[in-house]
Amino acid sequence: MSRHFGRRRALAKTTLTFRAGQVTGLFGPNGAGKTTLLGILSTVVRPTAGEVRYGGATARALGDPLRGRIGVLGHDLFLYGDLSARENLEFFGRLYGVERLEDRVAQALASARLDDRAHDRVASFSRGLRQRLALERALIHDPRLVLLDEPFTGLDDESAGLLGERLQKLRAAGAIVLMATHDFESADGLIDRMIALRAGKVREIVPDGGSLRDRYRRAMAEEWA
Amino acid sequence: MSTLRSALLIARKDLLVEARSRELAYTTLFFAVACVLVFSFAFVSEGKAIDGAAAGILWVAVAFSGTLALGRAFERERQSETLRALLLAPAERTAVYLGKLAGLLVLMAAVEIVIVPVIGLLFAAPIGRAPWLLAALLGAGTLGFAGVGTLFAAMLVRAHSRDVLLPVLLYPITVPVIIAGVRGTGAIFAAEPNFDAAVAWLSMLVFFDAVFVTLALWTFAPVMEE
Amino acid sequence: MRVANRLVPLLLVVAALMYLRAPFMIHAAPLESVMGVVQKIFYFHVPSAMMTFLAAFVCGIASATYLWNRNKFADHVAVSAAELAVVFGLIVLVTGPLWARKAWGVWWQWDVRLTMTLVMWMIFVAYLLLRRFGGPGSEILAAAVGVFGTALVPFVYVSVNYWRTIHPNTNVLRTLQPEMAEPFRWAILAFLMFFTALLIVRIRLEASRAVLEEAYALLED
Numbered sequence: 046m047s048r049h050f051g052r053r054r055a056l057a058k059t060t061l062t063f064r065a066g067q068v069t070g071l072f073g074p075n076g077a078g079k080t081t082l083l084g085i086l087s088t089v090v091r092p093t094a095g096e097v098r099y100g101g102a103t104a105r106a107l108g109d110p111l112r113g114r115i116g117v118l119g120h121d122l123f124l125y126g127d128l129s130a131r132e133n134l135e136f137f138g139r140l141y142g143v144e145r146l147e148d149r150v151a152q153a154l155a156s157a158r159l160d161d162r163a164h165d166r167v168a169s170f171s172r173g174l175r176q177r178l179a180l181e182r183a184l185i186h187d188p189r190l191v192l193l194d195e196p197f198t199g200l201d202d203e204s205a206g207l208l209g210e211r212l213q214k215l216r217a218a219g220a221i222v223l224m225a226t227h228d229f230e231s232a233d234g235l236i237d238r239m240i241a242l243r244a245g246k247v248r249e250i251v252p253d254g255g256s257l258r259d260r261y262r263r264a265m266a267e268e269w270a
Numbered sequence: 271m272s273t274l275r276s277a278l279l280i281a282r283k284d285l286l287v288e289a290r291s292r293e294l295a296y297t298t299l300f301f302a303v304a305c306v307l308v309f310s311f312a313f314v315s316e317g318k319a320i321d322g323a324a325a326g327i328l329w330v331a332v333a334f335s336g337t338l339a340l341g342r343a344f345e346r347e348r349q350s351e352t353l354r355a356l357l358l359a360p361a362e363r364t365a366v367y368l369g370k371l372a373g374l375l376v377l378m379a380a381v382e383i384v385i386v387p388v389i390g391l392l393f394a395a396p397i398g399r400a401p402w403l404l405a406a407l408l409g410a411g412t413l414g415f416a417g418v419g420t421l422f423a424a425m426l427v428r429a430h431s432r433d434v435l436l437p438v439l440l441y442p443i444t445v446p447v448i449i450a451g452v453r454g455t456g457a458i459f460a461a462e463p464n465f466d467a468a469v470a471w472l473s474m475l476v477f478f479d480a481v482f483v484t485l486a487l488w489t490f491a492p493v494m495e496e
Numbered sequence: 497m498r499v500a501n502r503l504v505p506l507l508l509v510v511a512a513l514m515y516l517r518a519p520f521m522i523h524a525a526p527l528e529s530v531m532g533v534v535q536k537i538f539y540f541h542v543p544s545a546m547m548t549f550l551a552a553f554v555c556g557i558a559s560a561t562y563l564w565n566r567n568k569f570a571d572h573v574a575v576s577a578a579e580l581a582v583v584f585g586l587i588v589l590v591t592g593p594l595w596a597r598k599a600w601g602v603w604w605q606w607d608v609r610l611t612m613t614l615v616m617w618m619i620f621v622a623y624l625l626l627r628r629f630g631g632p633g634s635e636i637l638a639a640a641v642g643v644f645g646t647a648l649v650p651f652v653y654v655s656v657n658y659w660r661t662i663h664p665n666t667n668v669l670r671t672l673q674p675e676m677a678e679p680f681r682w683a684i685l686a687f688l689m690f691f692t693a694l695l696i697v698r699i700r701l702e703a704s705r706a707v708l709e710e711a712y713a714l715l716e717d
């Protein structure tokens with residue numbers, strides 16, 4: 046698929062395949078097209094050319110239920126500032142038809158370590174707290190395809206560690222995880238696959254030794270076809 | 271989950287958010303009243319409002335405050351991109367439209383409940399003459415206005431110049447609604463009321479509503495995909 | 497599209513010739529009993545109105561197609577038709593008052609048909625404003641506006657038959673005497689050819705612009 050915005054090419058002709066039980070890291074400078082790629086995979090952005098297939102079928106064929114199996118952590122977090130943490134989780138939980146909502150919400154609040162602030166307005170949270178809550182919101186319906194846009198932003202050391210554990214659990218459960226991030230240190234050891242983007246072009250980076258950051262820098266230093 | 275239930279869920283969420291901050295309710299209400307006052311000054315001659323001004327001012331206030339409310343309601347969904355979050359949910363796209371529309375209708379009803387008596391007061395307009403008919407006219411007219419407005423406001427969320435483009439797009443298309451509303455209300459308020467004419471205008475409003483809301487329901491899903 | 501392109505010069509030449517002859521035909525046509533010579537603006541006013549409705553209709557169909565299929569060609573047709581709706585609509589809205597001033601004594605009247613025509617025209621102007629100022633991705637938004645604009649067209653046409661209004665209703669057309677009908681049909685044909693030529697040329701321009709954009713995008717590959 047590819048995606049243009051008028052004259053600007055956000056994503057060049059690209060073919061990618063993602064498998065279950067894999068965590069893929071998406072790296073690249075700002076404006077490279079990571080958010081666009083995630084947008085296309087989440088079905089809200091239509092590719093200018095090409096198509097996306099989920100387990101062999103297109104989004105159109107699968108219809109609305111497909112979105113119930115996709116979880117997205119957006120760059121802007123997708124939280125209602127005027128509602129409390131609990132209310133946010135309950136609202137989205139209901140919208141996604143989550144069963145045993147009470148338990149799931151309690152679980153989510155515990156994972157995010159927000160039990161004591163469950164009734165506070167989200168607008169009063171710091172960026173890190175909102176990030177933790179946003180992640181729980183994205184995962185509350187146990188999605189199969191998990192798309193995360195900069196999940197490590199604003200997270201302190203402990204939270205980053207917990208996020209890492211969470212991703213590993215997702216991988217073990219057979220989810221397809223795609224994560225756009227700048228945080229090489231946190232991502233190192235977590236991801237199975239590394240994809241770099243630059244000006245809409247996509248390039249797979251092979252694990253040929255060295256840290257994530259080194260491999261990324263090397264790839265960026267080269268000319269891309 | 272059925273479309274209607276999803277829509278209700280979204281509408282309830284909107285009302286909950288609104289109940290918390292009450293920002294939209296207060297500002298829109300105040301704006302509507304201010305509108306009525308400003309227009310009354312414009313249309314007063316020799317200490318009395320000119321004939322037929324009441325009906326016109328009522329509907330202009332509804333249109334202006336409605337546009338304001340629409341803009342603000344969707345501006346809220348722009349923060350944290352929650353509109354996209356709603357579109358990402360497995361709910362049918364039309365549920366998002368219906369939910370937002372329902373929330374807006376409740377808000378507009380609250381505004382109208384306030385300004386109708388205000389207009390009755392300022393213009394000695396006979397608002398109690400045919401209350402059900404007046405309510406029906408306002409209801410049908412607001413539905414037509416908000417029906418198109420919700421679609422346009424939602425689709426403009428990601429556009430440039432969205433603040434000025436919403437009225438630019440909305441007003442021409444809702445002119446038939448405003449005309450029918452004003453004429454119908456005027457027929458009730460007139461010195462010699464013509465209820466048959468008012469009912470005729472009401473039926474035209476209902477017809478417009480049927481066409482516009484159906485069109486909006488059809489076009490919402492395709493237009494919201496980027 | 498190639499075939500259409502070849503037609504353009506032919507259409508323009510024929511239309512030009514028809515327009516050249518038209519004034520003579522109009523002059524030869526009998527004077528209308530009530531309005532006299534002023535009525536003759538009708539030979540330009542009414543065909544312009546027909547072209548406006550035709551353009552609106554084409555825009556609506558193309559917009560609906562684009563909404564559902566995202567067919568780029570449909571988008572080209574939609575924007576071209578919208579522009580023509582605005583242009584021919586402007587002709588209607590200028591010739592109308594010129595006629596009205598002489599025939600009824602007022603430049604404008606807020607009766608149903610005039611109001612609705614003005615409203616429809618404004619919707620297509622709004623369509624163009626949206627495309628111009630809405631930023632990237634506004635094509636699909638404009639398509640929604642186009643669909644709504646076109647939905648109003650039948651109301652505009654029918655309204656004048658159901659409400660008593662100062663504007664002559666559509667039955668007048670059916671009862672035209674032959675000496676008037678002939679230049680009238682001639683004018684419609686001339687306008688239709690001109691309209692078609694303009695539409696084709698504008699679509700071609702739009703398609704070329706799209707090709708250029710694609711080329712820019714490919715350049716980065």
